[in-house]
Amino acid sequence: MFNNTKKFLLTSVSCLVVLCIVIFVWLGSVMGGKSYNAINEVGSLYMSEMSTQLQQKFDAIIDLQVSRVEALIRRTPPESVTYGKEMLEELALSADIREFEHLGLYRKDGGSETIYGESVRFLSEDEFQDVMSDADKSITSGFSKSDEKLLLMVVDAAYPMQDGGTSDVVVAGMPMKYLEEALVLEGDSSMVYSHIIRKDGEFVVRSGDAFRDNYFSRIEETISQNDPKGPGHYVDELKTAIEAEENYSALLEDKNGIHQHLYCAPLDETDWYLVSVMPYGILDDAIMNLNSQQQGLILAACGVILFAVAVIFVLYYRLTQQQLRELERAEKRAFQASQAKSEFLSSMSHDIRTPMNGIVGMTAIAMANVDDPLRVQDCLKKISLSSRHLLGLINDVLDMSKIESGKLSMNMDILSLREVMEALVNIVQPQIKDKNQHFDIFIQNIYTEMVCCDGVRLNQILINLLSNAVKFTPKEGRINVYLSQEESPVDDAHVRCHFRVKDNGIGMSEEFQKKIFDTFSREDMKVQKIEGTGLGMSITKVIVDMMGGTIEVDSKQGKGSEFHVILDLEKATVDEEEMILPPWRLLVVDNNEDLCYSAASALKEIGVQAEWALNGRDALRMIADHHRRNMEYEIVLLDWKMPDMNGLETAREIRKIVGDALPILIISAYDWSDIEDEARAAGAQGFISKPLFKSNLYLGLSRYMEGDTREEKREETVQRFEGLRILLAEDNELNWEIAEDILVDAGFEVDWAENGQICVDTFEQSDLGYYDAVLMDIRMPIMNGYEAARAIRALDRSDADLPIIAMTADAFSEDIQRCLECGMNEHVAKPIDIQKLMKLLRKYLG
Amino acid sequence: MTVKECYDAIGADYEDVMGRLRKDERVQKFVLKLLDDKSYELLENSIASQDMNEAFRAAHTLKGVCQNLSLTPLYQSASELAERLRNGQEFSEDMKPLLEQVKKDYTHMIDCIKQLA
Numbered sequence: 001m002f003n004n005t006k007k008f009l010l011t012s013v014s015c016l017v018v019l020c021i022v023i024f025v026w027l028g029s030v031m032g033g034k035s036y037n038a039i040n041e042v043g044s045l046y047m048s049e050m051s052t053q054l055q056q057k058f059d060a061i062i063d064l065q066v067s068r069v070e071a072l073i074r075r076t077p078p079e080s081v082t083y084g085k086e087m088l089e090e091l092a093l094s095a096d097i098r099e100f101e102h103l104g105l106y107r108k109d110g111g112s113e114t115i116y117g118e119s120v121r122f123l124s125e126d127e128f129q130d131v132m133s134d135a136d137k138s139i140t141s142g143f144s145k146s147d148e149k150l151l152l153m154v155v156d157a158a159y160p161m162q163d164g165g166t167s168d169v170v171v172a173g174m175p176m177k178y179l180e181e182a183l184v185l186e187g188d189s190s191m192v193y194s195h196i197i198r199k200d201g202e203f204v205v206r207s208g209d210a211f212r213d214n215y216f217s218r219i220e221e222t223i224s225q226n227d228p229k230g231p232g233h234y235v236d237e238l239k240t241a242i243e244a245e246e247n248y249s250a251l252l253e254d255k256n257g258i259h260q261h262l263y264c265a266p267l268d269e270t271d272w273y274l275v276s277v278m279p280y281g282i283l284d285d286a287i288m289n290l291n292s293q294q295q296g297l298i299l300a301a302c303g304v305i306l307f308a309v310a311v312i313f314v315l316y317y318r319l320t321q322q323q324l325r326e327l328e329r330a331e332k333r334a335f336q337a338s339q340a341k342s343e344f345l346s347s348m349s350h351d352i353r354t355p356m357n358g359i360v361g362m363t364a365i366a367m368a369n370v371d372d373p374l375r376v377q378d379c380l381k382k383i384s385l386s387s388r389h390l391l392g393l394i395n396d397v398l399d400m401s402k403i404e405s406g407k408l409s410m411n412m413d414i415l416s417l418r419e420v421m422e423a424l425v426n427i428v429q430p431q432i433k434d435k436n437q438h439f440d441i442f443i444q445n446i447y448t449e450m451v452c453c454d455g456v457r458l459n460q461i462l463i464n465l466l467s468n469a470v471k472f473t474p475k476e477g478r479i480n481v482y483l484s485q486e487e488s489p490v491d492d493a494h495v496r497c498h499f500r501v502k503d504n505g506i507g508m509s510e511e512f513q514k515k516i517f518d519t520f521s522r523e524d525m526k527v528q529k530i531e532g533t534g535l536g537m538s539i540t541k542v543i544v545d546m547m548g549g550t551i552e553v554d555s556k557q558g559k560g561s562e563f564h565v566i567l568d569l570e571k572a573t574v575d576e577e578e579m580i581l582p583p584w585r586l587l588v589v590d591n592n593e594d595l596c597y598s599a600a601s602a603l604k605e606i607g608v609q610a611e612w613a614l615n616g617r618d619a620l621r622m623i624a625d626h627h628r629r630n631m632e633y634e635i636v637l638l639d640w641k642m643p644d645m646n647g648l649e650t651a652r653e654i655r656k657i658v659g660d661a662l663p664i665l666i667i668s669a670y671d672w673s674d675i676e677d678e679a680r681a682a683g684a685q686g687f688i689s690k691p692l693f694k695s696n697l698y699l700g701l702s703r704y705m706e707g708d709t710r711e712e713k714r715e716e717t718v719q720r721f722e723g724l725r726i727l728l729a730e731d732n733e734l735n736w737e738i739a740e741d742i743l744v745d746a747g748f749e750v751d752w753a754e755n756g757q758i759c760v761d762t763f764e765q766s767d768l769g770y771y772d773a774v775l776m777d778i779r780m781p782i783m784n785g786y787e788a789a790r791a792i793r794a795l796d797r798s799d800a801d802l803p804i805i806a807m808t809a810d811a812f813s814e815d816i817q818r819c820l821e822c823g824m825n826e827h828v829a830k831p832i833d834i835q836k837l838m839k840l841l842r843k844y845l846g
Numbered sequence: 847m848t849v850k851e852c853y854d855a856i857g858a859d860y861e862d863v864m865g866r867l868r869k870d871e872r873v874q875k876f877v878l879k880l881l882d883d884k885s886y887e888l889l890e891n892s893i894a895s896q897d898m899n900e901a902f903r904a905a906h907t908l909k910g911v912c913q914n915l916s917l918t919p920l921y922q923s924a925s926e927l928a929e930r931l932r933n934g935q936e937f938s939e940d941m942k943p944l945l946e947q948v949k950k951d952y953t954h955m956i957d958c959i960k961q962l963a
Contacts, residue, residue: 734883741867781903
């Protein structure tokens with residue numbers, strides 16, 4: 001395709017170039033021809049004009065000379081003279097005065113008598129006879145004895161002659177030079193030169209370089225044989241024209257290649273012809289000059305056009321090539337994408353089929369062993385494992401399709417990082433325990449525990465990273481999670497959170513790190529047997545991107561991987577409950593210095609005087625020291641897993657020193673149900689879960705030191721709703737009564753609407769601001785909760801935006817979504833959880 | 847018969863309901879009101895008249911009430927029935943066992959509550 005375009009372009013351009021050249025050459029030659037013709041026409045006109053002028057001049061000269069001869073005759077009238085010396089002298093004198101070279105008397109029979117000058121030899125005797133007998137003609141030519149060419153005027157006059165006869169004519173001769181000079185037939189000033197010839201071609205007056213006697217032979221010799229018609233043709237034409245006494249015009253080329261314009265016209269009163277010749281040398285030069293200029297211009301124009309065409313061609317060619325390249329790239333991309341998808345599909349179908357086969361197979365085994373409960377139980381366990389795995393796969397695929405169709409949305413909510421980390425620990429705990437991996441969470445520099453974020457998505461990111469770490473780290477491996485905060489470059493309302501998940505697992509190759517966030521990628525071969533869709537990381541990346549954060553990976557094959565997520569999260573504006581504890585003396589014992597440091601600084605912030613020890617022995621020494629000085633520690637926080645001397649041993653030793661009075665709390669990132677009995681036996685009072693957030697420490701310490709203080713607090717807050725009015729839409733009387741009971745207890749005034757319609761009507765008829773909130777059941781007769789919420793929101797009242805909280809037994813996410821879409825603020829699942837409801841109401845009404 | 851004994855007889859979760867309603871008398875008051883609750887009748891009538899949407903709503907309400915009072919057995923059977931009836935499906939044979947279960951749980955529960963009264 002590429003070559004075809006090239007070929008086509010080349011062919012078309014060369015055709016264009018050839019066409020261009022042909023057209024311009026043709027144009028040039030046509031123009032040249034045209035200008036040549038024009039010059040010829042101008043030449044013809046000029047020549048005929050010239051010729052006419054010469055003719056007139058010739059006529060005038062002839063007339064003058066003839067009249068002079070007639071004057072001579074009048075002076076000596078023939079009738080009154082007798083032949084004698086007197087007449088001859090008189091005539092000779094007159095001839096002398098008039099500067100005639102010759103004067104003679106002639107008769108038609110041939111008799112002649114020379115009176116003055118030398119005798120004359122006529123050029124043509126026939127012509128002389130013809131002139132004598134024709135009254136209109138009076139000119140002929142001849143030569144004197146001394147071979148001077150003479151112009152002879154023949155005028156009728158009957159003078160007596162020596163032999164006794166009477167003359168028919170008087171002939172007076174003038175040197176032909178006179179005529180030539182008078183006519184200016186020759187001269188450098190004129191381009192044109194002329195000859196006068198007789199009908200038979202003999203020259204009468206000859207000018208220029210002509211030396212032959214006959215003009216016809218001159219033509220035949222001087223005209224080039226190259227002339228297309230040949231010299232003979234011109235001679236014939238000229239002879240014919242002369243015979244018919246017509247003008248003749250022709251264009252000739254002489255042997256030197258110079259063009260000549262020939263113009264012939266008969267002269268009156270003679271048998272002669274005036275031949276004018278204009279050599280075209282000068283004109284030719286002018287034409288040539290013009291032509292070459294024209295050619296040059298045409299060539300230049302041609303060049304410009306060709307150049308323009310070439311430029312356009314090159315540009316167009318480049319454009320096409322670029323388009324082609326882009327096309328190829330797009331094709332490649334599409335191909336890669338489709339390949340990735342088909343690879344994904346095949347691996348997906350494999351991944352889906354494996355657990356599905358497990359389920360089918362296990363079901364069959366269970367069926368066959370219905371009577372063996374142990375066997376069935378085992379099968380069911382495996383089935384539930386496979387199902388869970390399958391569910392995970394399907395969730396990933398659905399998430400991905402949501403992402404690909406751009407439907408992934410963020411639900412910003414206030415959440416506690418502590419709760420997020422706790423949930424994270426709870427979720428991955430079983431997996432970590434299965435593989436007997438070492439797991440720890442470290443937090444540092446926590447400014448703000450409460451942030452605005454999509455909790456579900458944040459969880460998804462962290463769980464993805466963490467479960468990958470668990471998956472790709474062998475048994476007994478180490479997995480650490482770090483959380484730290486710093487000031488955000490965005491603004492003061494944000495805080496920059498660093499989440500890092502680090503493992504010492506199998507790691508990744510450099511190449512794979514580059515495409516780890518691509519859809520459907522998974523490092524092949526050795527990873528094939530590890531479950532997963534290969535979608536997790538790309539989903540993670542998309543979510544991080546949507547949150548405006550970054551994710552980086554640093555990994556070495558065989559050494560482990562570290563994922564680093566940076567998010568700028570908005571600080572939640574909720575007032576954190578004031579967390580101040582009495583200035584207890586407290587000792588933190590943990591082998592990790594970072595943890596000790598951050599825990600101690602968090603404890604100091606809530607008013608506790610904290611010190612720390614990095615191992616059991618130091619801790620024992622410090623406790624013994626304080627014991628001696630009677631400044632007993634009031635609480636000990638003890639890490640369970642420590643090298644050298646573990647938490648269990650340390651606790652026992654502490655008890656030996658200070659007895660049972662000192663409360664010992666175990667800090668652990670693990671589920672402590674396993675160690676609970678052991679720990680309690682060793683004298684631990686309770687547990688605080690890692691990571692040690694401020695709130696964590698506060699709640700844990702206050703719970704174990706003072707009993708549950710939160711219970712009392714809640715009772716106090718319940719009283720705060722005095723006088724607030726709630727409209728409760730609930731179709732079931734019993735449910736309504738329960739809700740009413742609870743709400744009235746909390747100080748609310750509650751009105752009942754039995755269905756959505758009544759709810760809307762009641763609200764519409766109430767005074768502005770009468771109700772503070774609406775609690776809305778979803779499934780109601782006549783009008784359901786969705787419609788009712790919409791109807792209330794659509795009302796034209798300033799308080800139509802009051803909080804509407806949905807209550808329903810349906811806790812599907814679509815239902816929640818629909819509630820929000822219908823304009824409701826929140827959704828609580830039934831059964832009514834007083835605390836949650838109160839919390840929500842506090843959020844909207846408090 | 848105490849409320850707790852009644853709950854134990856039904857197979858319901860007394861701790862749970864106390865956690866929510868806090869007072870024994872209150873629980874008793876509401877449980878006794880169940881005797882007047884018309885949801886179950888509505889369910890039976892709707893099924894009889896093939897009004898499946900109404901039947902779903904009735905089952906749903908029953909489920910909600912039981913959930914509020916932590917009456918676990920009926921809550922569970924009513925839930926299952928409600929899920930089966932969701933989206934207004936036509937009556938089919940496989941609904942019968944679910945209906946039977948609801949009827950059994952309901953009857954048993956009402957019997958127990960009557961003893962409390």
